[in-house]
Amino acid sequence: MNDRKAHAVDRFRDGCGVFGVYGAGSAAELVYFGLYALQHRGQESAGIVSSDGECVRGHKGLGLVSDVLTADVLAGLPGSLAIGHNRYSTTGRTTLENAQPLLVNYRGGKLAVAHNGNLVNARVLREKMEARGSIFQTTMDTEIVAHLIAHSRARSIEGKLKDALSRVRGAFALVMMTEDRLMGACDPRGFRPLCLGKLDKGWCLASETCGLDIIGAKYVRPVEAGEVVVIGKDGVRSSKALKSTGKAHCIFELIYFSRPDSTVFGESVDKVRRSLGRTLAEESPARADIVMAVPDSSNSAALGFAEGSGLPFELGLIRNHYVGRTFIDPVQRVRDQAVKVKFNPVRDILKGKRVVVVDDSIVRGTTSRKLIRLIRKAGAREVHFRVGSPPIVGSCFYGIDTPSRARLIASSHSVSEIAKFLGVDTLAYLSLEGLKSCVTKPDDYCYACFGECYPEPVGENGGKLVLEGNCR
Numbered sequence: 122m123n124d125r126k127a128h129a130v131d132r133f134r135d136g137c138g139v140f141g142v143y144g145a146g147s148a149a150e151l152v153y154f155g156l157y158a159l160q161h162r163g164q165e166s167a168g169i170v171s172s173d174g175e176c177v178r179g180h181k182g183l184g185l186v187s188d189v190l191t192a193d194v195l196a197g198l199p200g201s202l203a204i205g206h207n208r209y210s211t212t213g214r215t216t217l218e219n220a221q222p223l224l225v226n227y228r229g230g231k232l233a234v235a236h237n238g239n240l241v242n243a244r245v246l247r248e249k250m251e252a253r254g255s256i257f258q259t260t261m262d263t264e265i266v267a268h269l270i271a272h273s274r275a276r277s278i279e280g281k282l283k284d285a286l287s288r289v290r291g292a293f294a295l296v297m298m299t300e301d302r303l304m305g306a307c308d309p310r311g312f313r314p315l316c317l318g319k320l321d322k323g324w325c326l327a328s329e330t331c332g333l334d335i336i337g338a339k340y341v342r343p344v345e346a347g348e349v350v351v352i353g354k355d356g357v358r359s360s361k362a363l364k365s366t367g368k369a370h371c372i373f374e375l376i377y378f379s380r381p382d383s384t385v386f387g388e389s390v391d392k393v394r395r396s397l398g399r400t401l402a403e404e405s406p407a408r409a410d411i412v413m414a415v416p417d418s419s420n421s422a423a424l425g426f427a428e429g430s431g432l433p434f435e436l437g438l439i440r441n442h443y444v445g446r447t448f449i450d451p452v453q454r455v456r457d458q459a460v461k462v463k464f465n466p467v468r469d470i471l472k473g474k475r476v477v478v479v480d481d482s483i484v485r486g487t488t489s490r491k492l493i494r495l496i497r498k499a500g501a502r503e504v505h506f507r508v509g510s511p512p513i514v515g516s517c518f519y520g521i522d523t524p525s526r527a528r529l530i531a532s533s534h535s536v537s538e539i540a541k542f543l544g545v546d547t548l549a550y551l552s553l554e555g556l557k558s559c560v561t562k563p564d565d566y567c568y569a570c571f572g573e574c575y576p577e578p579v580g581e582n583g584g585k586l587v588l589e590g591n592c593r
């Protein structure tokens with residue numbers, strides 16, 4: 122991540138969205154819609170690879186799905202098998218060659234790979250492969266997976282996948298294809314989500330179920346931690362190819378990344394977020410007149426807080442949905458304007474009111490501080506900030522773009538110091554116990570960025586691990 126980008130990050134950013142379709146008329150068109158629904162997971166680049174059984178073609182570019190994948194492009198991607206990818210880079214630069222899906226030729230034919238996640242042993246593997254003569258075309262860790270599959274001596278595609286994926290460590294939800302098969306795989310911890318859907322005459326794989334809904338596919342189930350699925354003319358074959366040592370689904374998918382209309386890791390995202398808000402209201406009530414959200418990701422949690430507290434929910438902030446890439450990585454002059462460009466307070470609602478503002482998380486605190494100034498300027502008498510997750514004190518190494526630990530405000534400031542910095546009357550975070558009480562299987566999640574243990578060893582320095590995995 123370059124410095125400008127790191128500086129601009131005041132939100133955790135997801136790595137990518139992946140989508141695949143097998144056995145449906147114009148698969149590339151369905152993948153287009155799937156990627157459109159998953160646009161929130163990555164806005165830097167988009168791409169689709171399709172196969173008509175003989176010829177495999179691809180197109181990718183920098184920008185949003187609707188900009189990159191035009192009608193003309195889709196017309197040039199025929200066939201009933203296709204995969205696609207939206208990218209927000211967590212490793213590798215934002216360049217066209219780093220856009221996905223990655224399409225390679227190897228002795229077994231064609232292979233296309235789309236990856237959501239981050240491989241923590243990528244550098245060591247890459248150095249070893251380069252020392253043996255492998256030539257890499259990109260700086261993405263995803264290319265390592267393609268090389269490992271190509272180098273495998275196993276006969277079946279399942280065998281090749283098992284060989285390759287048992288050598289990589291970290292987080293991956295992969296959607297891949299050959300000329301005639303669609304494949305999906307999740308890492309042994311199941312960090313990033315992937316689900317299986319059924320079409321009338323085919324199958325699909327998606328990061329989130331909102332991608333299935335848009336094309337009328339039926340949600341079948343999540344792809345499990347360590348599972349590999351291969352979909353071909355004989356149907357869906359599934360194997361627990363990778364030994365799971367305990368699940369560690371990313372809890373932030375439920376707190377913030379995924380759309381509330383999705384089911385992720387078998388949980389309804391909206392239901393979990395409402396429960397976070399209700400629990401927060403029980404743990405940290407506030408004497409106030411109204412509850413409002415920092416839209417859109419906090420809407421469900423704020424509704425839950427309103428339900429739990431009995432206070433009315435109001436739309437005190439309106440978000441401009443047409444803010445494009447310029448404001449995701451802005452120049453300094455624009456960055457100072459970015460909060461105002463994105464959010465505008467509703468003065469008639471806020472004037473003279475004691476307001477509970479619910480947000481899903483605080484990363485650096487700079488955006489929250491600007492928002493609170495806007496809310497106060499609009500006439501709010503008191504501001505009580507409530508956060509639907511515990512304080513973030515550690516960086517993520519599993520496919521989520523986070524600032525360094527030093528930039529995370531809660532890593533070096535107490536709650537009262539943060540309240541002072543933000544300029545709020547009171548500040549409260551959801552407790553870790555409260556968070557865990559809102560999901561069906563709390564032991565199946567990763568909470569590492571809240572100061573809990575890191576489930577997998579993280580980072581490398583000259584081939585040495587920076588931090589051992591320190592849980593379970």
Ligand code: SF4
Pocket residue numbers: 133312370371372373374516517518519521567568569570571
């Ligand atoms: S460290 Fe945090 S953001 Fe990263 S996978 Fe774990 S819960 Fe998710």
